[in-house]
Amino acid sequence: MSVITKNDQLIALCERLSQAEYITVDTEFLRDKTYWSKLCLIQVASEEEYHAIDPLAEDIDLAPFYDLLANEKVLKVFHAARQDIEIFVKEAGVVPKPLFDSQVAAMVCGFGDNIGYDKLVSNLTGQTLDKSSRFTDWSRRPLTQRQIEYALGDVTHLRIIYKKLRDKLEQSGRTSWLDEEMAELLNHETYITRPEDAWKRIKMRNNNRRFHAIVRKLAQWREQEAQRRNIPRNRIMRDEVLLEVAAIRPQHANSLNGIRGLPPQFGTTKPGQAVLKVVKEALDMPEDQLPTIPRPRPPAQNIDPVMELLKVLLKLKCQKEGVAAKLVATMDDLEKLAQDDKADIPALHGWRYELFGKEALDLKNGRIGFAMKDGEITVFALDEERS
Numbered sequence: 001m002s003v004i005t006k007n008d009q010l011i012a013l014c015e016r017l018s019q020a021e022y023i024t025v026d027t028e029f030l031r032d033k034t035y036w037s038k039l040c041l042i043q044v045a046s047e048e049e050y051h052a053i054d055p056l057a058e059d060i061d062l063a064p065f066y067d068l069l070a071n072e073k074v075l076k077v078f079h080a081a082r083q084d085i086e087i088f089v090k091e092a093g094v095v096p097k098p099l100f101d102s103q104v105a106a107m108v109c110g111f112g113d114n115i116g117y118d119k120l121v122s123n124l125t126g127q128t129l130d131k132s133s134r135f136t137d138w139s140r141r142p143l144t145q146r147q148i149e150y151a152l153g154d155v156t157h158l159r160i161i162y163k164k165l166r167d168k169l170e171q172s173g174r175t176s177w178l179d180e181e182m183a184e185l186l187n188h189e190t191y192i193t194r195p196e197d198a199w200k201r202i203k204m205r206n207n208n209r210r211f212h213a214i215v216r217k218l219a220q221w222r223e224q225e226a227q228r229r230n231i232p233r234n235r236i237m238r239d240e241v242l243l244e245v246a247a248i249r250p251q252h253a254n255s256l257n258g259i260r261g262l263p264p265q266f267g268t269t270k271p272g273q274a275v276l277k278v279v280k281e282a283l284d285m286p287e288d289q290l291p292t293i294p295r296p297r298p299p300a301q302n303i304d305p306v307m308e309l310l311k312v313l314l315k316l317k318c319q320k321e322g323v324a325a326k327l328v329a330t331m332d333d334l335e336k337l338a339q340d341d342k343a344d345i346p347a348l349h350g351w352r353y354e355l356f357g358k359e360a361l362d363l364k365n366g367r368i369g370f371a372m373k374d375g376e377i378t379v380f381a382l383d384e385e386r387s
């Protein structure tokens with residue numbers, strides 16, 4: 001075990017790891033006061049060795065490590081990889097390939113929805129993680145021996161977890177299921193935050209098109225400001241304040257100054273003037289350029305009973321097959337399916353269709369039903385039952 005702080009050490013390590021069948025990878029980072037994550041430590045292990053890499057060290061260039069991540073001859077194993085990969089994409093434009101996410105693999109193997117790493121370690125290795133350094137400030141130097149040991153535990157235990165999950169997937173014939181799930185994580189676009197799409201994360205209950213135009217432009221401005229200043233977007237303006245601004249449609253400084261949640265005299269500040277400009281741009285938009293608001297589909301009659309039946313079927317199938325229900329279909333998916341046999345949901349495609357979607361449609365259309373047998377709910381074909 002060592003902490004890599006010199007470039008020649010890192011080059012030698014990455015040359016050795018490039019010969020490995022797989023490596024396990026984790027990071028420690030800070031993001032509570034910034035928009036972009038600050039990478040503070042990288043942990044990596046192969047079957048033979050494990051090390052921490054200090055990206056804050058003066059004599060370090062992470063290029064050899066990023067080359068290793070891009071090396072398609074070496075499998076990269078993470079747990080809950082999305083945030084780690086987001087950092088690598090921001091820093092070097094690299095998405096690790098090929099990829100194995102143990103959290104997703106655990107869901108495919110029936111360990112529940114979004115299982116935490118400590119619980120997975122306990123289930124598959126019988127060991128208990130030391131949580132004492134979980135909320136440490138990873139940017140402070142020097143790191144203590146206890147911090148380093150804590151961080152390295154995330155990649156040493158992951159070696160055992162990977163092999164056990166890999167074997168389970170192979171034995172159950174579900175390796176292709178995981179490959180299908182990795183497609184989104186391997187897509188570079190997954191990690192790109194586009195300011196023009198920032199409005200999509202805001203919950204709006206107002207269907208006025210002009211209101212939507214203002215919200216979209218304000219959300220784009222806020223995202224650009226947050227990225228430029230590298231501070232959390234809510235430090236620029238909270239969602240509820242942004243919605244209030246869109247509702248009031250302020251056209252001068254005094255209108256902004258009266259909005260709760262904004263600093264005193266905000267309307268006279270540079271950000272305040274920028275907000276007024278954004279609002280004016282939205283107010284000046286021609287009617288034919290305003291956002292189109294899709295009308296919500298009227299709820300189908302008796303949708304609640306259909307939803308309840310689909311929930312029962314989903315639980316039965318996932319328990320029988322040993323796969324996390326959330327991975328197969330969400331409650332939103334079930335609602336769409338209850339209303340539309342051709343809903344555009346994952347459950348009606350690929351392995352999910354074979355496991356659940358096909359029988360879900362049979363249930364909706366009266367081809368199968370439920371019955372109690374020996375104290376358990378069973379599924380049976382209605383036509384066969386009548387005959």
